[in-house]
Amino acid sequence: MSTPPTTMPVHAMLVLGTRPEAIKLAPVARAMAAGPQFEPIVVTTGQHREMLHQMLGMLGVDVRIALDVMRTRQQLSDLTARLVRELGTVLREQRPDLVVVQGDTTTALAGALAAFYEKIPVAHVEAGLRTGVIDNPFPEELNRSLIGRIARWHFAPTPAAARHLTDEGVPDEQVFITGNTVIDNLLWVLAEGSGTSxxxxxxxxxxxxxxxxxxxxxxxxxxxxxxxxxxxxxxxxxxxxxxxxxxxxxxxxxxxxxxxxxxxxxxxxxxxxxxxxxxxxxxxxxxxxxxxxxxxxxxxxxxxxxxxxxxxxxxxxxxxxxxxxxxxxxxxxxxxxxxxxxxxxxxxxxxxxxxxxxxxxxxTAGNPFGDGEAARRILGQLAEDFAADVPVGLTTSGPYSTA
Structure with a gap:
């Protein structure tokens, strides 16, 4: 896949709040920061605040904006409302070219929803995972399904995940099989060799x-x-x-x-x-x-x-x-x-x-989830779309088109 250069860097806001999101978005953030095509704006919401920022530093990720949304024994409805409101404020201040969310957390759903309200396109990393049971796991199954209705780019880790999306009506040209970024990060960390069992x-x-x-x-x-x-x-x-x-x-x-x-x-x-x-x-x-x-x-x-x-x-x-x-x-x-x-x-x-x-x-069954090159594929597709003379709004075709 070619990656034509853009004249100005694409401002990409990566929204994360939990440890798994940090682990899986770190390879994307590192790759964006390493080249001229993207300017990553990492926003943390603080869902896993105590363990998050130190870990992001270890993973080579710089945090631009840190929110503080957690309250003791907070209900999901309260957390979701607070996240959408505060992320909406950040989006209006920063006006990024796109928002990147990962997985199925409340932060991911709120980030996608706030971006939709601000008419900013969303890239969903680890898209298409489904159990088919709306409340198991709870609330993740609903979260990822809702993000699937919002996202412009669906980066699916496996062919099966991609099929879930196209079966739900997502246009083929918006679904990309990349492998899972968690493998990118695991191999990077083990190569660093600085952890203690x-x-x-x-x-x-x-x-x-x-x-x-x-x-x-x-x-x-x-x-x-x-x-x-x-x-x-x-x-x-x-x-x-x-x-x-x-x-x-x-x-x-x-x-x-x-x-x-x-x-x-x-x-x-x-x-x-x-x-x-x-x-x-x-x-x-x-x-x-x-x-x-x-x-x-x-x-x-x-x-x-x-x-x-x-x-x-x-x-x-x-x-x-x-x-x-x-x-x-x-x-x-x-x-x-x-x-x-x-x-x-x-x-x-x-x-x-x-x-x-x-x-x-x-x-010895092997790993169906990737080869450590998922972040490279994600950036290649985003760079290609932003460099091409095609719309990169919320969606471009199919049942989710806003045209």
Missing amino acids: AFGTDDNACPARDGDMIRRAGPKRILVTLHRRENQGERMRGMGRALTRLARRGDVEIVLPLHKSPAVRDALLPELDGQRGVKLVEPLDYLDFAATLAECDLVLTDSGGIQEEAPSLAKPSLVLRTTTERPEAVEAGAARLIGTDPDAIVTWAERLLDDPVEYRRMA
Whole structure:
């Protein structure tokens, strides 16, 4: 794809508020800042304020504008209203040429909606993910569907995600398969080599990427991430009990970075605090998280992004949810959707820990989410469209046209 030079840089406002958005937009921001065609304006909303700005600095991203929208135990309706209002003010002040949002957070939806109100075109990174169940995950499934009605550029990570968009009526010429920027960032961070694993140090440990369980004298290493709203409460307490049962095997080391959400901590701490074999840690910065992922043997998660990262490092994943918007990993065999029942969690974890054939089958399934070149493809398409003599307004054709 050619990328003709523009006479003036395109002012691109990248709106992000959470750690996953920062991780996945960092490669786009770095690429924009490295050349003359774009001037990135990074705006943070502060959804994950405590962990965000330090991490962005580590990822080589400069923040231009920082908002402060979070309030203690704030309702989604209040957060959404506050975000749209404050982002609308920023857009009127800055008047960027386009707004870039990522994924399915409340920040992403509010950024797209505020841009629509100001008649500024929107680029959606990681577009087209769907479970088909409007409230699972909640509110992400609705958020990403609504952004799909607004965006001018839909940067889909996989062919399946692209098909979701065209099936919904998005014109083919506005959908672009790029791979996922999370792979760009993971490879960049591991190449930097500056992260520290949260697992116990072991000079004999050697992260394996060939599908074999890491050979070491010490325990098998399990990385766990839990935070989903729909899993909070009794369901998450049950997950905590399942982790306790796994820890009592005596041959595993479980690392669980505790999400800042009080609801998550209220559910997990009573079950796991002080449990031998379970290491509860504060949220890891991304460099340390990448190093921890590289050293684990198995991932248990209800998160989204880690389902994309783990296959790049040959780490089998058990997805503790009833639906996933990333079925490609499941279809490839790199992940398994096992639900939230504690017995199922223990059964499947032990199967992978004890059965080397099953473990190797999942670990060598490959990664369907990209090759580390997603940001380059995104910038190439944007540069080409802004340089060409075609409209780059809200939309150009099809059922969403504003012409």
